[in-house]
Ligand SMILES: *[C@@H]1O[C@H](CO)[C@@H](O)[C@H](O)[C@H]1NC(C)=O
């Protein structure tokens with residue numbers, strides 16, 4: 431290529447880069463608290479072992495155990511409150527001693543405001559600790575390029591129904 435052609439290509443490339451940058455806008459910070467309504471047993475479970483379905487209580491500390499989940503996510507702690515999202519994905523007990531699970535879960539929004547947008551939670555969760563922090567590694571729709579963290583705490587558990595409510599605080603930066 432002639433030098434002036436190279437210069438032109440470079441200029442075009444720079445222009446494209448500048449344009450993309452302008453289109454992204456400013457990073458916004460978002461904080462929210464939501465609740466995973468989690469049924470690991472009973473007639474309509476939202477967490478099952480892979481391969482499933484299983485009978486009896488799930489064993490979350492068995493190395494290599496895999497679970498698929500589709501929990502309703504609510505803004506309020508009450509079981510009867512309207513879901514704003516679903517927590518869909520899987521987790522795998524990834525520590526030999528059963529202390530950690532690898533979480534791969536999408537928060538798929540279903541409310542009017544964010545319908546179809548997602549936040550992607552991925553990482554190693556110290557599942558036996560009271561508060562578990564996992565990274566938020568991405569997002570789609572309203573949460574494109576999201577990055578941040580989420581902390582989880584089981585705030586209610588009914589052994590008889592194998593029903594748990596897991597509080598989740600999310601802090602992300604996104605465009
Ligand atoms: C769960 O699995 C672990 C590891 O294999 C085992 O030690 C434990 O007894 C199991 N718990 C139940 C309730 O089966």
Ligand SMILES: *[C@@H]1O[C@H](CO)[C@@H](O)[C@H](O)[C@H]1NC(C)=O
Nearest residue numbers: 463561581582583597598599
């Ligand atoms: C979520 O944030 C609230 C308010 O700061 C706090 O009381 C609660 O302990 C947090 N929960 C988790 C799981 O981080």
